[in-house]
Amino acid sequence: MSLESEAGLAGDVLPGVLSESLHAELVAFRRDLHMHPELGNQEFRTTAAIKERLEQAGLKPRVLSSGTGLVCDIGLTEGDHPERLSVPLLALRADIDALPIPDAKTDCPYRSTVPDRAHACGHDVHTTVVLGTGLVLADLHAKGLLPRPVRLLFQPAEEVLPGGALDAIEDGVLTGVGRILAVHCDPRVEVGRIGLRHGPITSACDRVEIALDGPGGHTARPHLTTDLVTAAARVAIDVPAVVARRVDTRAGLAVTWGRIEAGHAPNVIPQHAELSGTVRCLDLDAWRQAPDIVHAAIDEVATLHRAKSEITYMRGVPPVVNDRESTELLRRAMVARRGMKSVDSTEQSLGGEDFSWYLEQVPGALARLGVRRPGERTVRDLHQGDFDADEYAITVGVEMFTAAAFLDRNGAQS
Secondary structure, X not given: XXXXXXXXXXXXXXXXXXXXXXXXXXXXXXXXHHHOOOOOOOOHHHHHHXXXXXHHOOOOOEEOOOOOOEEEEEOOOOOOOHHHOOOXXXXXXXXXXXXXXXXXXXXXXXXXXXXXXXXXXXXXXXXXXXXXXXXXXXXHHHOOOOOOOEEEEEEOOOOOOOOHHHHHHHOOOOOOEEEEEEEEEEEEEEOOOEEEOOEEOOOEEEEEEEEEEOOOEEOOOHHHOOOHHHHHHHHHHHHHHHHHOOOOHHHOOEEEEEEEEEXXXXXXXXXXXXXXXXXXXXXXXXXXXXXXXXXXXXXXXXXXXXXXXXXEEEEEEOOOEEOHHHHHHHHHHHHHHHOHHHEEEOOOOOOOOOHHHHHOOOOEEEEEEEEEOOOXXXXXXXXXXXXXXXXXXXXXXXXXXXXXXXXXXXXXXX
16 A cells, blocks of 8 residues: 555544544543553552453453453454464553652642553553553454454553563464554654654663662771762763673663762761662663673772672663564554654664564554643653643544554564
8 A cells, every 4th residue: 555545544444443432432541540650560440440441341251360461352253262263362551550759740630540640651551552452442343344363462561671561472472463553652743743763662671779888987087988979970971881881882871870879977987888770771682781891890899998898780671672664554544543743763762662572572652642732842751740741632642543453464573
């Protein structure tokens, strides 16, 4: 199909356009989730709400063995085995967990009702988009119009390293899947548009914690001690610089500290200090080398200052690497719905996303879903307490995913 013909596909020609009533229902559903955020692996209320609505549509969702999150297949008949399908499943993934931060929005009727918990990364929007897509596709399937089977995946614990995706994969959610798609809210992109990129679209993200120890003493006699405050300061400053010189700069391997603690009194050199931070990397091969590189740099700097170091390096997630065919599918789907000007190219983010684990197994792509209100100059960034989304993005996401289901009739081979 040519670009021109796709751009000319009006919503009333390509099935899957949201009615005003369904949009209103989905907005209400999203606001309910927003008011009741749950942390990773604790999403029991969220899981129950999704399950109930899918069952109302005549579907048969299955809660994951962890007790939260669920999968739901559309277009399979009784006795079908997903791994034996002639056309593999197209999976649509949403993450359902919230963040441990307070909701800072004021005068918002749907702000979080749970202290120190907020949907400040847009997972409530992602969830509602996939739910809405499921409702539309279920209706089309009942009318005999669904061209290929689709799996809805509502994944818990995306914010919990190394990510709930690994548990979901272990639970068999990719069985029979030939391609997997997802969206992530982007407050820099105006609603009605998406950002796409072939290749890496996020970075790898790991976590590192360091304990430094040595004999302390009086600040009047630092030569008789291991000056752990200075040692911790040098680790904080020098390790990122050393790491940056051990790999190709284009790999973007970066160590950034979020916490440093040492001492309790101004005239006492402490015996213990701690640092913790993140290790981010744009390149998959460099990410695989990162633990050894970071370990060596920390040991070298700590030893120079006579401090004993104990390092805990926690693997997080690799980069999300969009495959070309799946990226093109999302572009075609968006163009079919909203024209060629609705798709922007986007840069690789330094944020991490456990959607990457699925792409280690099957081809797929993640799109950045525009949620910035038209004319809004202030960007309400992700992981901030005042984050919110233009809820028209729900309709945009649903209609793009339904278009993808129609345009990807043959699927990818798993």
